Amino acid sequence: MMSASTxxxxxxxxxxxxxxxxxxxxxxxxxxxxFTRQWFDNRALPWLLLAPALLLIFGLVGYPVVRTFYLSxxxxxxxxxxxxxxxxxxxxHYRHIIGDPHLRRVFLVTVVFGLSCVxxxxxxxxxxxxLLNRPFKGRWVLGVLVLLPWAMxxxxxxxxxxxxxxxxxxxxxxxxxxxxxEGFDGYAWFISxxxxxxxxxxxxxxxxxxxxxxxxxxxxxxxxxxxxxxARIDGATAGQRLRLVILPMLKPLLLVLVVISTIWDxxxxxxxxxxxxxxxxxxxxxxxxxxxxEAFTQLNFGLGSALAMxxxxxxxxxxxxxxxxxxxxxxx
Amino acid sequence: xxxxHRMLAxxxxxxxxxxxxxxxxxxxxxEDVNGVEDTDAAPDEDAEERSxxxxxxxxxxxxxxxxxxxxxxAFEDEHAGVSVDLQFVPWDAAHDQFVTAIGGGxxxxxxxxxxxxxxxxxxxxxLAAIEGEIDGDYIDAIVDSGLVEGEAYGYxxxxxxxxxxxxxxxxxxxxxxxxxxxxxLLEVGEVIEAETDLDPINVAGNYVHMLAPMVWHAGGQxxxxxxxxxxxxxxxxxxxxxxxxxxxxxxxGWSPQGAIxxxxxxxxxxxxxxxxxMMIGGGWDLAAAIGNNPELEDKVATALLPAGPGGNQDAFAxxxxxxxxxxxxxxxxxxxxxEFMLQDEQVSTFADAVGxxxxxxxxxxxxxxxxxxxxxxxxTQIIDHSASYPSTGAWGAIEGNQVFVNAIQQVMQGDxxxxxxxxxxxxxxxxAFGQ
Numbered sequence: 001m002m003s004a005s006t007x008x009x010x011x012x013x014x015x016x017x018x019x020x021x022x023x024x025x026x027x028x029x030x031x032x033x034x035f036t037r038q039w040f041d042n043r044a045l046p047w048l049l050l051a052p053a054l055l056l057i058f059g060l061v062g063y064p065v066v067r068t069f070y071l072s073x074x075x076x077x078x079x080x081x082x083x084x085x086x087x088x089x090x091x092x093h094y095r096h097i098i099g100d101p102h103l104r105r106v107f108l109v110t111v112v113f114g115l116s117c118v119x120x121x122x123x124x125x126x127x128x129x130x131l132l133n134r135p136f137k138g139r140w141v142l143g144v145l146v147l148l149p150w151a152m153x154x155x156x157x158x159x160x161x162x163x164x165x166x167x168x169x170x171x172x173x174x175x176x177x178x179x180x181x182e183g184f185d186g187y188a189w190f191i192s193x194x195x196x197x198x199x200x201x202x203x204x205x206x207x208x209x210x211x212x213x214x215x216x217x218x219x220x221x222x223x224x225x226x227x228x229x230x231a232r233i234d235g236a237t238a239g240q241r242l243r244l245v246i247l248p249m250l251k252p253l254l255l256v257l258v259v260i261s262t263i264w265d266x267x268x269x270x271x272x273x274x275x276x277x278x279x280x281x282x283x284x285x286x287x288x289x290x291x292x293x294e295a296f297t298q299l300n301f302g303l304g305s306a307l308a309m310x311x312x313x314x315x316x317x318x319x320x321x322x323x324x325x326x327x328x329x330x331x332x
Numbered sequence: 333x334x335x336x337h338r339m340l341a342x343x344x345x346x347x348x349x350x351x352x353x354x355x356x357x358x359x360x361x362x363e364d365v366n367g368v369e370d371t372d373a374a375p376d377e378d379a380e381e382r383s384x385x386x387x388x389x390x391x392x393x394x395x396x397x398x399x400x401x402x403x404x405x406a407f408e409d410e411h412a413g414v415s416v417d418l419q420f421v422p423w424d425a426a427h428d429q430f431v432t433a434i435g436g437g438x439x440x441x442x443x444x445x446x447x448x449x450x451x452x453x454x455x456x457x458x459l460a461a462i463e464g465e466i467d468g469d470y471i472d473a474i475v476d477s478g479l480v481e482g483e484a485y486g487y488x489x490x491x492x493x494x495x496x497x498x499x500x501x502x503x504x505x506x507x508x509x510x511x512x513x514x515x516x517l518l519e520v521g522e523v524i525e526a527e528t529d530l531d532p533i534n535v536a537g538n539y540v541h542m543l544a545p546m547v548w549h550a551g552g553q554x555x556x557x558x559x560x561x562x563x564x565x566x567x568x569x570x571x572x573x574x575x576x577x578x579x580x581x582x583x584x585g586w587s588p589q590g591a592i593x594x595x596x597x598x599x600x601x602x603x604x605x606x607x608x609x610m611m612i613g614g615g616w617d618l619a620a621a622i623g624n625n626p627e628l629e630d631k632v633a634t635a636l637l638p639a640g641p642g643g644n645q646d647a648f649a650x651x652x653x654x655x656x657x658x659x660x661x662x663x664x665x666x667x668x669x670x671e672f673m674l675q676d677e678q679v680s681t682f683a684d685a686v687g688x689x690x691x692x693x694x695x696x697x698x699x700x701x702x703x704x705x706x707x708x709x710x711x712t713q714i715i716d717h718s719a720s721y722p723s724t725g726a727w728g729a730i731e732g733n734q735v736f737v738n739a740i741q742q743v744m745q746g747d748x749x750x751x752x753x754x755x756x757x758x759x760x761x762x763x764a765f766g767q
Contacts, residue, residue, distance in 0.1 A: 078456045081435040167590025168602065188590030191745065279734065280537060280593050280741040296428045297732020299456075301435075 065312070071305035078299045086302075093306035102282065103290060103307070110266060110287040113197055117265040118258060120205045125212025125257070130242070132213065133220045143217075150210035158274035161203045165189045165275075190276050193283040200284065203271045208264060212257050219253045220246065252329055259322040263315055287311050383415045384662055384669060387429075387443040389652065390420040396685045403682070407672045414665065427732075434458035439657035442666045444489060447477040447651050447720070448727055454478075454485040455725030460656040460663055461485055469693045473649035477720035481560065486653025487670050488691025490683040493647035493714035494541060497603070497618055498610040500633040502528060510635045514549070514577055517610075517638045521586060524609045533610040534587045534602050535578055536594035537741040541648045542612045544736055546574035548719060551642020555722040555761060562724050564761035567754045573641060575750045579743050592744045604628065612637065614650075615701065615710040616687035634709040636717060649718035651691060689714055726764040735760045 071086075072093055080086040097103050132143055149157065164171045167188040176184035189199045223246055231241050247254070269288040272278060278285035278293065285293070287307060295304025388400055397420065404416045419440070421429055426446070430453060433439045445453070453459050461483040470488045478486025498510065503520075506527055511517040521532030535542065547554055552570025555562045565571065582591065591598070596613065603611040604621035606628070611617070622629050639645040654670040656663055673679065679690040680699040689696050689711055696715060701707040721727055730736075739757045742748040748756065 078431060078435055078453075078458070082437065082457065166598075167588055168598075168607070169605070186588050186590065188588065188592065191589060191592040276593065277734075279737065280745065281738040281747070282734075293732065296431055298729050299431065 068305045068308050068312075071301055072309045074302050076301040076305070078301075081301060089302070093303045094310075096303060097306060097310065102285075106285050106287055106290045107310075109193075109197075109285070113201065113286060114262065114266040114268070117201055117204045117208070117268070118261045120201065121208045121212055121261050121265070122254070122258060124205060125209040126216050126254075128209065128213040129216035129220055132217050143214075146213055147210050149206050150208075152207070154207060154270040155274055157207060158203055158271040161199070161206075161271075162275045165199045190284075191280055196276055196280075196284050200268075200271055200275055203275070204265060204268055207271070208261060212261065215253065215257055216250065219250045223249055252326055255322055255326045255329065259319055262318055262322075266315060266318075267311065381413050381415070382662065382665060383417055384442065384665055385417040385419070385440040386669065387419050387421050387440045389426060389444050389446075390422045391686055393685075396682070399682050399685055403673060403678050407669055410672070411665075411668070416669070427728075430458075434657070437659060439659050441656065441660040441662045442669055443655055443657070444652045445486065445655045447474060447486060447488075447491075447649075447653050448731055450478040450486040450653050450655060451480050451723050452725040452728030453655070454480045454483075458658055459485045460658050460660065462487065462656075470691055471649065471693060471696070471714060471718075473714070473718045473720045474651050474653070474691050477649065477651075477723055478653050478655075479723045480725065486655050487674060489652045489654050489674065489679065490686065490688040491649055491651030491691050491714055492614045492616060492688040493649055493710060493718045494545075494612050494614045494617075494637070495647065495709050495713045496610065496635045496637050497613050497621075498633060498635065499530075499606075499631055501631040502530065502609045503633075510633075511638045513638055514640050518580070521581075521584070521610075525584075525586065528609065530606070531588075531602065531608040532586045533581060533612075534591060534594070534599045534608045535581045536587070536596065536599050537592040537744055538595040538734075538737050539599065540731070540736045541596070541650065542599075543574070543578050543740055544721070545637070545646055545648050545719070546577060546640060547571050548646045549637070549640025549642060549644045550574045550577075551640065551644060555724075555765070557722070557724075561767075562722055562726065562765045563767070564758035564765070566761070567758040570642060571754045571757070572750055575740065575743060575754055577640070578740060579750060582744050592741055614687075615689070615707050618706070619687045632706070634706055636709060636713055646717050646719040647713050649714055649720050651688065724765070726761075726766070729764045730761055733760060733764070735764075 073088060073090060074080075074086040075089050075092075076086045128146055132139060132146070163169070165173075167173065167186055167190075170189075172189075173184045173187050176187075188195075190196045227245060227249075228241060231245050236244065267288050268286060269292065272284060272286060272289055273292075276284045278289045288311070291304050291307040291311065294300045294307060298304075386404070391397060391400070401418065404418050408414055408416055423446075427449060430443070430445070430449070434453060434456065439458070450459070454461070462485065471491055474488035474491045475484060475486075478484055478488075496510070502508075502524065503510070506523055508520050508523060509516070511520045517533070524530055524532040544554060547566060547570060550570035550573040552568050552574070553565045555564050555566075557563075566574075581587070587594075596617065599608075599611055600613055600617045600621050601624075602608045603613070603617075604624040606625070613621075618632070618634070622632070637645045637647055654673065656666045656670075660666060674692065674695075676690075676692070676695050676698045679692065679695045683690040683695065684700050689701060690699055693715060696711050699711075701711050735757055739748065739753040742756075743750060743753045
């Protein structure tokens, strides 16, 4: 971030000063032909070189988004996908989403569950980063161990966790009973939404916090010792140093991590698909699962697309809010 | 300039990431099974190079995969100039992948398909109907499950039916007889509950193939067809009796609370761990349970499903079809391939290895299950006492929407009465039938 903005302002200054010693590409005085050449080099060539990659990205990312947008206004089953004939039905799918109590609940559940996971991931990630930032024996071993969950494929991890949370043969209940919590003998985690979401949340956070921890750790190591030293001399306690010095300095980094976590946690799919498939009785369905169910099991691609567009809009809105916050932060 | 360089790098990195994401979705590519040079079958001069793409469900064991790749290699030996592009598709991803293939017009020539999906994709126009009579003495229920408007779309490959599996040692100790009816099942269960630490029999919220056939046992139907229009029929005295029996088995406390979200795998696991005295399961469940706990082998026995008040004891005939796709260019060659795979010897070797039964009656008789007292029951169950779910394209959506699972789970949770649950099942089924 920092270096990028420095470079930008540097080259801008360079262009204004016309051939000063700090300019990356020396610009020689000359006639219109030289101007054309210079225009080509500075303006057209980069785009030309970028074109293949951009075309690929627009093809792979842009086309599906446009297509999904198009489908969300049509009645599209599998047969009409094949033939290409589909009826335009305007906003019917969006009306259906607003009118359907189950889908309304899905949106609420997605937001509440997603935000809870973001908060838990951030708190755990920062806590682990602070721990790893302290010199102690075995610190590197712990650092590697912390990274492992992140490296594990989500489906494989969720399958293992599903067995850990099994009501009869799961390790989680066994450990809780060994700790004296007799009530967890045969406790069924997945038969009602709240404990089910707790179990799923554990798996989501477990898989997501290492990225936050490692990023924050990198950030912590960039906090100058002098500042902390000064705070300590001024009599700041450890808690005050964290709250008043370290976290404010890391705020831009934390905001970016919150954006990334929000996007991840709002579209969580694998863990729920493996652990509950949205059950029992669709009570643990989140937006990603509902979208998949409508599109791939009900073959109602129109409604599925409308749900996907809704997710797209929500995530875009959240991202814009965060980016505003980051801009304001940098503007200070 | 440096900024632009960075943009370029980011763009390139993104492109790589996007491409990598795409890769993860692809099916496992099998190495060319034609690795060995054909020595005896010298290719005809005028034999053109042709290739046939085939999707088979991933069987999950190297042994079974080898049986399939060997068969495919044998087919290639017999057909000069033909190369088979064989891919294994995981079951979990298969339905999504067929949807994507048909929707995107990139279909294989031949595929194995779960028999409850065949009508769904046939009605969409994705599959090619079988021309003329299909040869062979197939198990009726498996042929029926591939029929749409009188036309057959699936060649039965292998099949399986669930039967009654119980602990012979427990029954002997307590002097119990194998239950033939629901009442006897409850009576036997009461004795086991009183005399042992075992759960008499586990039910599971996510076990349609145990629940739905009980509607047949009670003398009812899941849905009835008239003039090509299906109508749900679970909201009936028979449907209510089936749901009541299932709920009763749960409410007696014979299964843990967690069984509300259990599937057949958990039921099998509990039986394998010697926590339950009886279970409803297939030959593959029994094989897996014995595999996990070899001591069980001498303690278990099998019988036909207990009959319900309707005097019926049919199991759901599950299985796989070979299908051909409408957009394939190799219909004739595809048919030859399917007929090759369905020869008695090929089919019984394969079915034995996966713990299922061949889709043909003669294949069943040639398989090793015939004559093995433990597994013979499953053969009798499927040949004489099995039925298929309504053969309609809507069934895929009903399955995908978990209509039965949602209803029985809500009954088990106490959120719905049986009357409300069967009404909900019918409402959702009729919605899928387009009423």
